[in-house]
Amino acid sequence: MPAENEYSLQDLADLTEVTPRTIRYYVAQGLLSSPEGAGPGTRYSEGHLVRLRLIRQLQREHLPLAEIRARIAGLDDEAITELLEAPTAAGVNESAVDYIRAVLGGGVAPGQMQAPAPMPGPSLLRRMALPDMPAAAAPDAPSTAPSSIPDRSQWDRISLAPDIELHIRRPLSRLQNKRVDRLLAIARQLLEEDQS
């Protein structure tokens, strides 16, 4: 285990989901200060960690690297931490997966608390695919359409192996989505073992 608040390059990479190569690039570019030590003994500090997290956050807001450098230049670790905890630009922090699931009806809209049965707004719902509905009726379905979940749901068919499929009725809650992802990973692993 590393000493308190000290990280190896790989630790830092794991914690921030930035590749070691990119971290070295940031050091070379002066976005991060040079770490202590050399070779496998190189140690990165808490300051490196918060800076790296802020760089990632600003990149998700699509700021060019030059702009990011200008913003973080001369700031101490405390100021960096403050920036990191400040609210960011309009929901870009939300991951692509969360965004898509919110649109497809399986997740939480940006900035909302997790509700027992999260659902997108009514205008979006009217346009969602309804499995048993004639094609022409779906786009202009009247706003008085019944609003219970089964009416808005959509079946996804996921093929796991040539003769095995999993059917999922969306929308699912975020938790259910995560469980399904796990289920798929386990199922695929199992089926691959079967084949080998």
Next chain:
Amino acid sequence: MTFNARTDRRLIRPTHRSLRFILAEITAPASRREHGRPPVNLAFVIDRSGSMSGDKLRLAKQAVQEAIARLHTDDRFAVVVYDDQIDLVVPTTRATPEARREALDQLARIDARGSTNLGGGWLHGCEQVALALSEEGVNRCLLLTDGLANVGIIDHAELARHAAELRMRVVSTSTFGVGDDFDEVLLQGMASAGGGHFYYIASAATIRDHITSEVGETLDVVARGVTLEVVTPDGIRVEALSTQPTLQRGDRTEITLGDLTSEETVSIVLRLEFPYGQIGDRLGAVLSIGDRDGAFREDSVKLAWEYAVDRENDAQERDRAVDRAVAAIFAARARQEAVGRNRRGEFDGARHVVKATARRIRGYAGRDQELRRILAELENEVEVMAAPMMEMSRKQAYYESANVLGSRDHAGSAVKARPGPDRQ
């Protein structure tokens, strides 16, 4: 890698609102392959609705099979097909030999049926890409369709907005429209907002070429999330005339160029509207280029304009390279507008749009050969646009214009830097 910017005229008028143009040309660095390329993460989304039956679906499947065969073990791919129902044929997987073999089997079973939930199919493809984002490579969803969005989300603006939101979350979208019945405005809009490319495939026989070209580009990307930033003093209005997404924040205008391939050249035309001012005063703009991976090392260019009396303004030299780029962009915009009017049966309106643009270009073409060529082409099209056109001709005209606006070549591929005398 090069970046330069120039303006058509250096002088501006003190008592009129002057319009001046900037041509910015960006060439991405050549790829350095000694460490191999970063892994890509793709989803192929194929329309399987009834109209795709026969050659179109067969050739689309074949194109995807060939594209998958080019991937390395570190790459990822997913396959989604949709009609009114969405089938996740291959959930996101590493492109191991087993996974690729499995995908070929799965693809072989797909046949055509039903109507088209384009939005749902595409979003599910994006979801597969998003589930395993590549840190260093390209994350892209490729949508191939011959039809309209008529089930699910069908609103153009909404689909384009989702494409832009996903681009900001590093999932880009490229679109392929096959035949006569797809909606090119929708597909171009999704690709532009989504940071990818739009392809018109007139004949099913060329589906493979187009998919191959797009996948080839994702494998050849050297700079991701490239943006051009323009900083101007208060009072100058900046507008990008190309189709790339533009974001304005106070005195900053940011144009998203997306992912650039090795030695790809992109030309962006900006229009600046200047406020009134005092003779002798100068105003400047700083243009800089940046990207997510630092491939561009923050190149920047400064341009300046000076207020001068009308007589000097009238006599000033013009930079013809900028004029040509501006004329080409306005001609392309006029063609797209005219195609839309032609389709709606507004033939007089179509004629008017093309003629008015031709008149403006004639105003500054002078004896410049290239400008006269652009002008002659446009004038020849006046009567074509003012009579009923074949749908295929409309699509072709729209597509050629989309390529001009998006800085792509006539086939829809990236424009590569021409080797100059100083290069090996």
